[in-house]
Amino acid sequence: MNPEEYADRFLENDELLARVQQNIADRGMPAISIAPGYGRLLTMLVAATKAEQVLEIGALGGYSGICLARGLSPEGRLTSLELKQDYADLALAHLTEAGFGHQVEFKVGLAAESLEQLKQEGRTFDFFFIDADKENYPVYLEYAIELANPGAIIAGDNTFLRGRTLNPDKNGPSVQAMRRFNELMATDERLIGTILPAYDGLAVAMVKPRQP
Numbered sequence: 768m769n770p771e772e773y774a775d776r777f778l779e780n781d782e783l784l785a786r787v788q789q790n791i792a793d794r795g796m797p798a799i800s801i802a803p804g805y806g807r808l809l810t811m812l813v814a815a816t817k818a819e820q821v822l823e824i825g826a827l828g829g830y831s832g833i834c835l836a837r838g839l840s841p842e843g844r845l846t847s848l849e850l851k852q853d854y855a856d857l858a859l860a861h862l863t864e865a866g867f868g869h870q871v872e873f874k875v876g877l878a879a880e881s882l883e884q885l886k887q888e889g890r891t892f893d894f895f896f897i898d899a900d901k902e903n904y905p906v907y908l909e910y911a912i913e914l915a916n917p918g919a920i921i922a923g924d925n926t927f928l929r930g931r932t933l934n935p936d937k938n939g940p941s942v943q944a945m946r947r948f949n950e951l952m953a954t955d956e957r958l959i960g961t962i963l964p965a966y967d968g969l970a971v972a973m974v975k976p977r978q979p
């Protein structure tokens with residue numbers, strides 16, 4: 768048993784998330800939902816920071832959306848950006864089944880365009896979860912910092928790319944983008960961040976209050 772399997776054993780009696788996973792698999796969608804231990808961490812971080820406005824980049828089937836929404840107060844809102852309409856539809860169905868349908872809003876299309884739109888509208892957020900196309904992680908991070916309320920949390924999933932990020936022989940665009948993202952999350956002066964090395968890697972950072 769590896770450390771992740773050991774930790775997941777405490778989290779496996781989650782019928783709703785198990786059903787969501789099954790539905791995603793049944794539809795032939797990629798089995799890339801966030802790991803159970805990190806899903807629980809998202810719930811805890813949203814609740815602990817009392818985040819009211821949460822932005823998710825990459826909905827897939829709504830698994831991580833449910834984890835994020837579980838941490839929200841009844842007044843909290845989840846805005847979820849998703850490239851594919853059928854994925855957004857399934858994610859909304861799952862969030863509705865989980866009791867959060869009235870708290871979530873989906874924006875379908877290219878995430879960078881939706882982020883630019885949110886910026887133009889002057890929207891700000893308390894929590895960001897980045898889990899979409901890896902080549903654009905540094906772009907999404909810059910938008911997150913721009914749209915962040917002081918003290919906002921940013922989390923990014925799959926920062927190890929199943930080991931490719933750490934492999935010096937791998938240098939494709941996704942790998943290079945992820946290395947840049949990890950470096951920024953851990954070292955950018957606007958952030959206080961770190962990389963959690965379990966599962967496929969999760970980078971987590973807090974946006975420092977802006978200096979006057």
Ligand code: MG
Pocket residue numbers: 799800801898924925
């Ligand atoms: Mg992921």
